[in-house]
Amino acid sequence: MKNAAKKIYIALIVLFLYAPIGTLMVLSFNASKTRAKWGGFSIQWYIALFENEEILRALFNTLVIALVSSLVATVIGTIACIAMTGMKRQAKSILMGITNIPMLNADIVTGVSLMLLYISLGIRFGMGTILLSHITFNIPYVILSVMPRMKQLNPSTFEAALDLGSSHLNAFFKVVFPDLLPGILSGFLMAFTMSLDDFIITHFTKGVGVDTLSTKIYTEIKKGIKPEMYALSSLIFVTVLTLLVLINLSPDKKEKK
């Protein structure tokens, strides 16, 4: 009885989470443009998608921005973490507080203030401003995931490496960095998804003619979202799903059991 209830509960959660995505995927194969009518099975939207230069350019922009901004944010964030561990307790907690604020802040506040900042500094809006903004809001996520890892480090290993004649830089890359890597990687991935996801900040800081997927989809509101977008969303979803499945199927999971 209790088990059945558990299963139903889980089933409900999964249903609510995935019903919208399922609908979208079904509609992406709909030959008719409207959601109200099933016009038969067709892959015409997938073909149209790959012929649509605007959408592909938006996809390219989105991925480039996400990749570059999360890479830069990862480097900056990790260096910040290293510096912070060397600080006094009070300075450290103040700095942690400051990095937490942008995360708690509403996106729209971040977006508008960045826009005003760029205007007042006379920076030309374009790909560069989007990148800067994304790096800005990505850094706290990296710090947040690297910092706990940093705290678990045993400072003696670093000192031991120095005692054994290693240079500072060498000791860092050989001893500290490998231990930090899981934190850095999850920070990178977090930053990557955040950047991929973002609409509001991009909307305020983008320049003319530069669109990411989210802003591109938003401009289609007046005429109705094109089914090509359903096709693209389905493809992205399937890609992410496959990646996740691959990761979870890798051998070490089985070893644990």
Added chain:
Amino acid sequence: MRKEKRFHIKWIMVMLALTASVLLCGCASSNKGVNGQVIVYNWGEYIDPETIRMFEEETGIEVIYDEFETNESMYPKVESGAVAYDIACPSDYMISRMIENGMLSEINYDNMPNAKSNIGAQYYEQARGFDPDNTYAIPYCWGTVGILYNRTMVDEPITRWEQLWDEKYADDILMQDSVRDAFMVAEKLNGDSMNTLDPDELTAAKDLLIEQKPLVQAYVVDQVRDKMIGGEAAIGVIYSGEAIYTQKENPDLVYVIPEEGTNVWIDAWVILKNAPNKENAEKFIDFMCREDIALMNFDYITYSTPNVAARELIEDESIKYSEIAFPDLSQYENLETYIYLGEDGDSLYNELWKEVKAH
């Protein structure tokens, strides 16, 4: 320790996959125009991308193309000056607001032969509602707001706004979820102007909308289209530009312009006051007014074109003489176009609309 290593390899593979996907779909090309550039700010999906390519090829002017989703989101972007646009394509009432605030630059028709000859006189006439001497705006798309009904779900033909208050159709009516469009219906029904600021007329309109509210299935924006095609409602208020498409999907649907009169909306090209490339802007707008280009855009957007020369080129007779796409405006009385009501007027309308929605 081994486990740790595997873990790392896994994540590195993920990163590699991401990088590869970025590299694979990279194909952005950029060829700077030899004759400078022009920066255009238009609605999303409101132009055939092919026409832009043709313009670039024929003139050597590079088009930097940007899109907006509502008049209200376009305005602050242009006003803030973060980007100096050359051309925008706002709607009627927003153009009158921009004229009032001195944001537009006068049009020199001598440099735009196509705009002068191809755009129908009746559309220039209609545009005078918001641009009194046709000084600033060149109509690009237009349409009416009317009633779309499903003839299998109603007892008699719908011809009047009044019938949206008929209790027979309770829960089968779709209204537009926007202040001006909702009030327009009530104001026209009362025989008033849809640009009225008279407190009594506004209260009357508000009361009428509150009275109708129990009959309304939903206040919606672009869902009218899908809901009507699917037969989820019998009567809906809709833009004429969507009507032909919905009829194609569901032949039972009929579009009418109500007898009490309605809104004729116009989206028009304007050149901004501080446009850095004014000459190129004139060339671009004039190019868009060329009949073959206007026809391509009409086919792509499917909203009515004010370009009479382009209409002549339409091959499909049922569209060329369509009463929906090209109604004879002189046949109808009480057709109006929105104008800007000022900040006070806007907030008054919003206040009243809130009362209706909250009732």
